[in-house]
Amino acid sequence: MKFIATLLMLSLTTLIISSCGGKDEKATTEQTEGQSEEHDDEHGNANTATLTEEQMKSIGVELGQIEDKQLTATIRANGALRVPNQNKAAINSLYGGVIRTLLIQPGNIVKKGQVIATIANPEFIQVQQEYLGISPQLILAEQELNRQKELNAGNAGALKNLQSAESNLMALRTRKSALEQQIQLMGISPASLANGKLVSVLSLRSPISGIVSAVSVKIGSYVDLNTPVADVVDNSQLHLDLFVYEKDLPRLKNNQNIHFTLTNNPGKEYDAQIYSLGSTFEDESKAVSVHATVNGDKTGLIDGMNITALISLDKVQTPAVPNDAIVNFQGQDFIFMVTDPHAEDAHPDPKKDSLSNAGQDAKPSNGITFEKVPVAKGTSEVGYTQITLLKPIPMNAKIVTKGAFFVLAKITNSGEGEHGH
Numbered sequence: 001m002k003f004i005a006t007l008l009m010l011s012l013t014t015l016i017i018s019s020c021g022g023k024d025e026k027a028t029t030e031q032t033e034g035q036s037e038e039h040d041d042e043h044g045n046a047n048t049a050t051l052t053e054e055q056m057k058s059i060g061v062e063l064g065q066i067e068d069k070q071l072t073a074t075i076r077a078n079g080a081l082r083v084p085n086q087n088k089a090a091i092n093s094l095y096g097g098v099i100r101t102l103l104i105q106p107g108n109i110v111k112k113g114q115v116i117a118t119i120a121n122p123e124f125i126q127v128q129q130e131y132l133g134i135s136p137q138l139i140l141a142e143q144e145l146n147r148q149k150e151l152n153a154g155n156a157g158a159l160k161n162l163q164s165a166e167s168n169l170m171a172l173r174t175r176k177s178a179l180e181q182q183i184q185l186m187g188i189s190p191a192s193l194a195n196g197k198l199v200s201v202l203s204l205r206s207p208i209s210g211i212v213s214a215v216s217v218k219i220g221s222y223v224d225l226n227t228p229v230a231d232v233v234d235n236s237q238l239h240l241d242l243f244v245y246e247k248d249l250p251r252l253k254n255n256q257n258i259h260f261t262l263t264n265n266p267g268k269e270y271d272a273q274i275y276s277l278g279s280t281f282e283d284e285s286k287a288v289s290v291h292a293t294v295n296g297d298k299t300g301l302i303d304g305m306n307i308t309a310l311i312s313l314d315k316v317q318t319p320a321v322p323n324d325a326i327v328n329f330q331g332q333d334f335i336f337m338v339t340d341p342h343a344e345d346a347h348p349d350p351k352k353d354s355l356s357n358a359g360q361d362a363k364p365s366n367g368i369t370f371e372k373v374p375v376a377k378g379t380s381e382v383g384y385t386q387i388t389l390l391k392p393i394p395m396n397a398k399i400v401t402k403g404a405f406f407v408l409a410k411i412t413n414s415g416e417g418e419h420g421h
Helices: 002-043 053-059 123-153 159-185 246-251 404-420
Strands: 048-051 062-064 067-082 088-092 097-102 115-120 201-205 210-215 228-233 239-245 257-262 265-281 287-295 306-322 327-329 332-338 368-381 384-389 399-402
Touching (some): 067 246, 067 287, 067 368, 115 228, 123 159, 239 246, 239 306, 246 287, 265 306, 306 399, 332 404, 399 404
Antiparallel strands (some): 048 368, 062 399, 067 239, 067 306, 097 115, 115 201, 210 228, 257 265, 265 287, 306 384, 327 332, 332 399
């Protein structure tokens, strides 16, 4: 009897263990399948992400809609920075000579009238010598003219001698005036030559203030009127040359504000103001040049840089979203739209679509799904940014208005996890 009782106990224990093992295996299988389905939902689309209610609360995700806001409309235009020709100088020597000293190099800041080089030539002395020698001749010519006048008044002199004296004096005066002008062009004061101190080295001066952009000579180089010595540019007078298409021209006027960035360095924004509208087409295009004065800080701006500009127009009613609703990923701007494939099954009630700003209504059991929607940004004002949808979305669709960065991070991390499996 003991043997039979023991055998029955062992059989019952085996049956219980087998039953429990089957239940555990079934539960494990169901849990694995559920996780697999959830994993597929999360990683099935690289443009979507699903957040639970707890996740949305913890990272501060808020929902709203695209709104119509009264913002300043803009026109986007391309162009370049230019310095007017009257603010550029190509420095040449009016007289031939050899460069004795060179006092500048590219990048130096120079003032108007500053000496940038000296030029030596023995012929400079000849001009000064002739100028000094003509003064005694003028004195003699004046005395001869007075003598001929006295003789002619007493009928003792010939008329032709008087006329010759007058002509000689006039020629000498003309020659002195010409020599005086030449000496002044050399940068020498004629009055300084009165003591007989002649100058054999001329100073070459900058005609404008600015930055030396090029130096074309070296010490010992021979220069003349056709030889460029240096170039100076006054970047403080920079202006914009923009190219606007014909259809946008009627919307522009003088004194409109412009915000622009450098095409190759868009991190800093600069300001300008329109002062002139072109009246002819550029080359064979249908673009008209628009000129604007650069205002404020000009640090880092130089002649010839390409720029991208936004020209401010009048205020208009335009689709806009909060600034925090837009994120940039790989050079493209996006917003996030609520697009929940599980919402219909989880919430058969028609009121399920009325989502609050905090996203607390109409959430399915496994969270809310968000999809990236590409947009083009326009002007930004009072915390809102104008957008143009690059992909159609349903009217009154819910979007992320706060916390879009974290939604993007969720999508990006999901994509990395998918590639890692």
